[in-house]
Amino acid sequence: MNIKSTTALADTNAKNESKAPVLANKEFTPLIQKLMLYSKLKISKPSIKSGEFYGAPGAGDSRLISVVSTLLFIGIWALVTEMGFIDPLFLPSPFDVFQKFLDIANSGFAGATLIEHLSASLTRIFGAFFFACLIGIPLGILIGCSYILRGIFDPLIEFYRPLPPLAYLPLIIIWLGIDESSKMTLIFLAMLAPIILSARAGVTSVRIEQIQVAYSMGASRWQVITQVIAKGALPDVLTGMRIAIGFGWTTLVAAEMVAAQRGIGFMVLNASEFLRTDVVIAGIIVIGVIAYCFDLLMRYLERKLVPWKGHN
Amino acid sequence: MNTLDIRDVSVVYPASQGGEAVTALSDINLTIEQGDLVVALGASGCGKTTLLSLIAGFIAPSKGYLTLGDSSIKGYPRIACGLDLGDEVIGPGADRGVVFQKHALLPWLDVIENTEFGLKLQGVGKKERREKAAEFLKLVGLEDFHHHRVYQLSGGMQQRVGIARALANNPEMLLLDEPLGALDALTRESLQELLLDVWQETNKMMFFITHSVDEALLLATRLIVMSPRPGRITHQFDLNFNREFLACRDARKVKSSEAFISTREKILSIIHGDETGQEGA
Numbered sequence: 001m002n003i004k005s006t007t008a009l010a011d012t013n014a015k016n017e018s019k020a021p022v023l024a025n026k027e028f029t030p031l032i033q034k035l036m037l038y039s040k041l042k043i044s045k046p047s048i049k050s051g052e053f054y055g056a057p058g059a060g061d062s063r064l065i066s067v068v069s070t071l072l073f074i075g076i077w078a079l080v081t082e083m084g085f086i087d088p089l090f091l092p093s094p095f096d097v098f099q100k101f102l103d104i105a106n107s108g109f110a111g112a113t114l115i116e117h118l119s120a121s122l123t124r125i126f127g128a129f130f131f132a133c134l135i136g137i138p139l140g141i142l143i144g145c146s147y148i149l150r151g152i153f154d155p156l157i158e159f160y161r162p163l164p165p166l167a168y169l170p171l172i173i174i175w176l177g178i179d180e181s182s183k184m185t186l187i188f189l190a191m192l193a194p195i196i197l198s199a200r201a202g203v204t205s206v207r208i209e210q211i212q213v214a215y216s217m218g219a220s221r222w223q224v225i226t227q228v229i230a231k232g233a234l235p236d237v238l239t240g241m242r243i244a245i246g247f248g249w250t251t252l253v254a255a256e257m258v259a260a261q262r263g264i265g266f267m268v269l270n271a272s273e274f275l276r277t278d279v280v281i282a283g284i285i286v287i288g289v290i291a292y293c294f295d296l297l298m299r300y301l302e303r304k305l306v307p308w309k310g311h312n
Numbered sequence: 313m314n315t316l317d318i319r320d321v322s323v324v325y326p327a328s329q330g331g332e333a334v335t336a337l338s339d340i341n342l343t344i345e346q347g348d349l350v351v352a353l354g355a356s357g358c359g360k361t362t363l364l365s366l367i368a369g370f371i372a373p374s375k376g377y378l379t380l381g382d383s384s385i386k387g388y389p390r391i392a393c394g395l396d397l398g399d400e401v402i403g404p405g406a407d408r409g410v411v412f413q414k415h416a417l418l419p420w421l422d423v424i425e426n427t428e429f430g431l432k433l434q435g436v437g438k439k440e441r442r443e444k445a446a447e448f449l450k451l452v453g454l455e456d457f458h459h460h461r462v463y464q465l466s467g468g469m470q471q472r473v474g475i476a477r478a479l480a481n482n483p484e485m486l487l488l489d490e491p492l493g494a495l496d497a498l499t500r501e502s503l504q505e506l507l508l509d510v511w512q513e514t515n516k517m518m519f520f521i522t523h524s525v526d527e528a529l530l531l532a533t534r535l536i537v538m539s540p541r542p543g544r545i546t547h548q549f550d551l552n553f554n555r556e557f558l559a560c561r562d563a564r565k566v567k568s569s570e571a572f573i574s575t576r577e578k579i580l581s582i583i584h585g586d587e588t589g590q591e592g593a
Contacts, residue, residue, distance in 0.1 A: 207416060209412045209414065212370055213477075214429075214433070215369075215370070215404035216405070216478075217409070217429060217430030217433055217478075218405055228418065231418070308419035308463055311419045
């Protein structure tokens with residue numbers, strides 16, 4: 001046992017010697033120095049696989065790489081379109097798309113400016129999001145806490161959750177008409193399921209010891225639900241909210257297919273009917289950028305609200 | 313002054329899918345009085361934690377009854393119960409504080425908020441509960457850590473917070489489920505001394521679970537040895553090593569005394585199955 005570990009140590013030292021002669025004269029390298037040495041190696045040799053070092057798989061800062069890869073992508077796009085390899089009807093150049101974006105922003109498209117389209121869509125999405133959270137979070141937590149509520153709601157949720165919103169859109173229109181309420185309801189329904197399910201999953205992530213200790217300190221059942229379970233479920237709830245907003249954006253275009261006068265999804269659909277590829281792409285980029293920004297905001301909120309995530 | 317009385321208690325976990333019903337505890341009789349520090353010792357699966365859960369009121373006995381003073385303890389919620397003998401049926405409550413092996417602190421609260429949590433649940437005003445919590449944090453040596461996040465503390469400190477939190481609630485009885493099991497030897501010794509100090513000062517009933525024979529001998533006024541399948545109490549010892557320790561404050565001296573060593577040998581041989589039958593010391 002002892003011999004083995006000594007050889008292992010000798011091995012490491014040998015490695016250090018070959019890679020960092022500066023430290024080679026020291027017989028024993030303290031852990032801190034070893035770590036520093038490793039981190040230096042990591043920078044100088046990015047090809048080394050994760051897992052060879054002490055860090056978790058995939059550890060490291062990837063932001064710079066993301067910026068470069070995005071710019072590269074746009075560069076290739078610009079290159080192939082500006083060189084005339086592709087008919088602008090199929091793919092306009094990024095500069096044309098940007099020009100079109102400014103056009104829409106200033107003078108509008110399909111009867112409204114970009115801001116008006118956008119505010120119509122954002123109202124729908126965040127209105128639906130607000131109600132989905134208002135109903136979904138408490139309901140999910142209560143479903144997680146009560147086998148009776150779980151029995152009642154589980155089949156309903158599990159049944160409608162995988163349905164594509166387009167499939168029940170006609171029903172909603174028949175029931176609610178073609179105005180704002182049907183659009184919001186469609187988005188609301190798409191968001192509700194992930195919020196309920198994540199809140200429910202959050203309940204099960206609360207450790208039984210935390211609940212038992214609360215009871216042993218005189219908590220009532222209601223206090224346990226509101227002060228232990230609801231708070232313990234918060235990380236999962238926030239994840240569910242992020243997923244829900246994503247669902248909201250994917251459902252938006254479907255919601256704005258019928259009888260919309262405004263909306264970024266409507267704008268894209270309308271442009272596609274007139275083969276205005278540049279407007280379609282500009283609209284898609286606007287949706288993507290806003291959705292991404294909101295996701296960043298949610299991640300920021302997550303760090304602020306649940307700094308203890310993963311420490312439960 | 314209350315007494316905890318456990319009479320002819322059995323716990324049978326119903327058969328789960330494809331399995332058989334498991335008798336976790338069989339015919340347990342135990343009385344814990346004011347000032348008793350009862351330590352339960354035994355191999356894994358002998359029902360120590362089940363016994364603690366019964367006393368805490370997390371589960372209900374399948375047979376027999378538990379009383380604390382005039383109240384009958386029953387599991388909470390909605391678990392089939394045995395006889396109904398007390399004036400009042402109680403589930404888990406603030407009169408029986410619990411400390412688990414892995415701390416069960418709430419990570420969204422800081423140290424002092426965790427400590428005052430029980431008082432807050434009972435509607436004690438903020439100023440009063442802060443003072444109380446600060447007092448107990450001082451007792452466990454964490455007066456400089458009021459606003460630390462609990463997940464940034466070491467394991468030993470987390471357990472101190474857990475103990476302070478249980479004490480701040482001023483329970484009649486403290487239930488400790490291997491509270492020191494996950495700690496290093498030094499931290500463990502200092503917390504053993506802390507618990508004995510608390511015990512001596514408050515004269516509370518304590519029920520303490522451990523795997524460690526040394527720990528059991530050092531802490532217990534009464535040591536119960538349990539054996540598995542079905543879980544039952546096979547031996548009981550009345551001990552005095554904790555008072556010896558409190559008198560001299562030298563764990564090594566107590567542990568190297570002849571009486572300590574011979575008792576330890578006896579208990580080890582029981583645990584390893586050399587001795588059978590019902591006998592007490």
